[in-house]
Amino acid sequence: VGGGGGRYRHWTNFMLSIREHCKGPLNQEKRIRVSQPLTRGPSAFIPEKEVMQANGLNERTNLLVEEYSTSGRLDNITQVMSLHSQYLESFLRSQFYMLRMDGPLPLPYRHYIAIMAAARHQCSYLVNMHVDEFLKTGGIAEWLNGLEYIPQRLKNLNEINKLLAHRPWLITKEHIQKLVKTGENNWSLPELVHAVVLLAHYHALASFVFGSGINPERDPDTSNGFRLIAVNKFCVCDLANDNNIENASLTSSNFGFVDSLSELEALMERMKRLQEEKEEEEASQEEMATRFEKEKKESLLVVTGADTFCSSVPNAAFDDEIVSTSDVSRYVEDPGFGYKDFARRGEEHLPTFRAQDYTWENHGFSLVNRLYSDIGHLLDEKFRMVYNLTYNTMATHEGVDTTMLRRALFNYVHCMFGIRYDDYDYGEVNQLLERSLKVYIKTVTCYPERTTKRMYDSYWRQFKHSEKVHVNLLLMEARMQAELLYALRAITRHLT
Numbered sequence: 256v257g258g259g260g261g262r263y264r265h266w267t268n269f270m271l272s273i274r275e276h277c278k279g280p281l282n283q284e285k286r287i288r289v290s291q292p293l294t295r296g297p298s299a300f301i302p303e304k305e306v307m308q309a310n311g312l313n314e315r316t317n318l319l320v321e322e323y324s325t326s327g328r329l330d331n332i333t334q335v336m337s338l339h340s341q342y343l344e345s346f347l348r349s350q351f352y353m354l355r356m357d358g359p360l361p362l363p364y365r366h367y368i369a370i371m372a373a374a375r376h377q378c379s380y381l382v383n384m385h386v387d388e389f390l391k392t393g394g395i396a397e398w399l400n401g402l403e404y405i406p407q408r409l410k411n412l413n414e415i416n417k418l419l420a421h422r423p424w425l426i427t428k429e430h431i432q433k434l435v436k437t438g439e440n441n442w443s444l445p446e447l448v449h450a451v452v453l454l455a456h457y458h459a460l461a462s463f464v465f466g467s468g469i470n471p472e473r474d475p476d477t478s479n480g481f482r483l484i485a486v487n488k489f490c491v492c493d494l495a496n497d498n499n500i501e502n503a504s505l506t507s508s509n510f511g512f513v514d515s516l517s518e519l520e521a522l523m524e525r526m527k528r529l530q531e532e533k534e535e536e537e538a539s540q541e542e543m544a545t546r547f548e549k550e551k552k553e554s555l556l557v558v559t560g561a562d563t564f565c566s567s568v569p570n571a572a573f574d575d576e577i578v579s580t581s582d583v584s585r586y587v588e589d590p591g592f593g594y595k596d597f598a599r600r601g602e603e604h605l606p607t608f609r610a611q612d613y614t615w616e617n618h619g620f621s622l623v624n625r626l627y628s629d630i631g632h633l634l635d636e637k638f639r640m641v642y643n644l645t646y647n648t649m650a651t652h653e654g655v656d657t658t659m660l661r662r663a664l665f666n667y668v669h670c671m672f673g674i675r676y677d678d679y680d681y682g683e684v685n686q687l688l689e690r691s692l693k694v695y696i697k698t699v700t701c702y703p704e705r706t707t708k709r710m711y712d713s714y715w716r717q718f719k720h721s722e723k724v725h726v727n728l729l730l731m732e733a734r735m736q737a738e739l740l741y742a743l744r745a746i747t748r749h750l751t
């Protein structure tokens with residue numbers, strides 16, 4: 256069992272598990288729908304033909320793959336990303352640089368670090384991919400047995416990997432000091448920066464993989480004995496599309512029960528109004544600060560998959576297939592550590608990071624570039640690319656200035672990590688991002704492994720798939736930048 260083909264082999268058991276789990280009737284029609292799920296093609300969320308149409312026209316993508324792909328093939332991530340080929344180029348170029356070009360770390364190390372990062376989100380897709388690359392670049396096979404088998408030096412990255420992935424605001428200069436000053440197992444600063452860039456890149460990419468429903472590769476090379484089973488952790492309820500599990504936060508929006516068309520019109524109307532208001536009067540500094548704090552606090556309360564989507568169950572449904580195969584947990588230390596569940600406990604405070612005190616442009620960029628030359632330029636180019644990417648469309652409407660909406664998406668991610676831009680009015684986030692979109696954003700960014708097709712489908716129902724992929728690009732890059740900002744700030748503090 257391995258690729259997508261094996262996924263539904265134990266069909267009867269699978270259906271039984273669903274039945275048991277959902278405790279609801281499964282009629283024939285549903286059965287057919289599930290047995291032909293949208294799982295062929297590169298994404299389980301996007302019809303194959305939508306991705307293929309873009310690819311077919313896209314010779315550029317093939318050239319890019321030839322030049323920058325490490326595996327030498329057009330993998331599913333690349334296919335889905337090729338819906339935005341301009342961006343794809345920046346992405347592949349920086350990824351190629353951190354994996355293949357001259358740099359502080361040996362090649363197999365780079366892939367092992369990618370594995371450790373992806374494993375934090377149980378992203379078997381990325382883990383599998385880098386297990387292959389690790390071996391191909393001369394990595395020691397024994398390390399693939401898990402974290403106990405790797406050198407202490409690499410093990411020392413566990414802590415920063417965990418914090419970066421889930422609570423980057425906790426990273427201090429002491430963490431950095433510990434890594435660079437542990438005698439024989441120490442990390443040089445350039446090595447550490449290389450590792451941090453890789454970690455942040457793969458955490459963020461895991462968000463993209465789950466957020467876009469990336470499928471396992473069709474013809475996985477199963478020749479090495481280390482391939483893990485590639486089952487994305489979709490909730491079986493969700494796959495079955497069984498509506499007996501209702502989720503209030505996804506079915507109602509800020510606008511009440513309106514059809515998706517008027518949802519779109521309402522959103523555009525809001526954008527227009529906000530634009531006009533902006534020209535009229537500006538909110539005071541205090542008011543702006545209050546709006547940020549309010550949004551930050553509320554983002555902590557946004558309920559994600561864990562509470563409404565029985566996220567712990569999907570594994571059980573695939574138990575049959577999982578027996579006798581290994582899983583990604585061998586690459587994870589302290590698996591219980593996640594994005595702070597503020598909603599439940601609330602005792603820990605998410606501190607505010609004032610972006611103007613440590614910006615990517617003025618601080619992060621130059622530090623990273625100094626310690627690991629040129630990566631700063633590549634990342635900078637990618638951040639700019641995604642931040643400015645627009646087709647001036649909103650679903651079927653053309654010639655629309657979507658700057659506000661794209662800013663709101665990007666800044667909301669930073670807001671969830673406590674990062675505040677003092678010249679940005681977070682009232683816009685509140686106005687423009689409806690509840691189901693916030694649920695999606697929080698899940699994809701903080702708990703990507705809990706993303707379901709239902710969450711993906713439930714927001715912006717009028718929008719094109721390519722636009723939802725565009726959203727994922729924004730979320731991914733915002734997350735990566737947030738992680739880098741915290742890590743680089745700690746490194747700067749260590750240096751001064």
Ligand SMILES: CC(C)C[C@H](N)C(=O)O
Pocket residue numbers: 644645646647648649650657660661722723725726
């Ligand atoms: C994410 C989307 C709202 C982006 C929009 N389609 C644009 O071209 O700007």
